[in-house]
């Protein structure tokens with residue numbers, strides 16, 4: 001078969017669109033907010049319901065497969081990327097935005113085979129922007145090809161990062177110290193949309209030169225990773241090594257020169273890998 005995953009790719013786009021429609025409708029209603037890893041790591045019934053809708057649709061079309069979904073993992077499912085064809089799903093990336101009505105919320109669906117990402121779909125549902133990319137076939141926003149910016153000078157760049165949900169003082173101090181150093185290079189500006197998936201699409205369209213973060217999860221960035229690469233960008237670890245989807249550390253940029261310059265300023269802190277063995281409670 002020449003093109004084994006095209007059907008899955010097309011289907012993922014449709015599922016993401018339907019999921020986005022659900023999120024838009026839910027945003028108009030009263031919502032009950034709960035917390036996960038910390039008091040600022042929010043989750044709503046919509047996150048859980050939309051993840052179930054997505055997984056049910058994918059299983060209905062392609063049968064039982066391997067899934068890594070943000071809310072399934074939060075409810076105890078394993079988070080291990082094997083060689084099996086695997087769907088990696090964030091039903092609502094930007095839950096805090098969703099809760100507050102801040103207008104960037106995305107559905108993120110990626111597909112990996114042999115631990116390699118084959119395609120990614122990010123639907124920024126409040127803006128109605130459908131980003132998608134398939135390995136070797138280019139990146140698109142609402143079916144128009146997209147490309148990273150050609151800026152090579154860090155002093156002419158806009159950089160995106162996020163503050164994350166870990167509010168321990170030593171972590172927040174490192175995050176702000178890194179941001180201060182980058183701001184003082186100086187760059188044209190620092191931004192943050194509140195969703196990693198959307199941030200990566202902003203790199204892919206050339207609206208910003210780079211997005212970096214320590215503390216993201218594989219479901220936040222898997223789809224965006226394909227979109228950035230297919231738009232001509234690069235992915236790296238925050239220490240300059242190769243990108244590792246499960247490491248929770250990433251720099252995505254329009255080119256290696258910009259990525260290397262940012263990496264010089266990043267003050268890393270420890271995070272537990274997504275695929276770390278789960279500590280059993282005694």
Ligand SMILES: O=P(O)(O)OC[C@@]1(O)O[C@H](CO)[C@@H](O)[C@@H]1O
Pocket residue numbers: 042070090092093094095096162163164165194195196197213215216217220
């Ligand atoms: O929980 P959610 O809404 O899916 O993730 C929101 C998010 O802000 O958390 C990450 C880690 O800080 C972000 O960069 C990511 O996009």
Ligand SMILES: [Mg+2]
Pocket residue numbers: 070090092093094219220
């Ligand atoms: Mg997320």
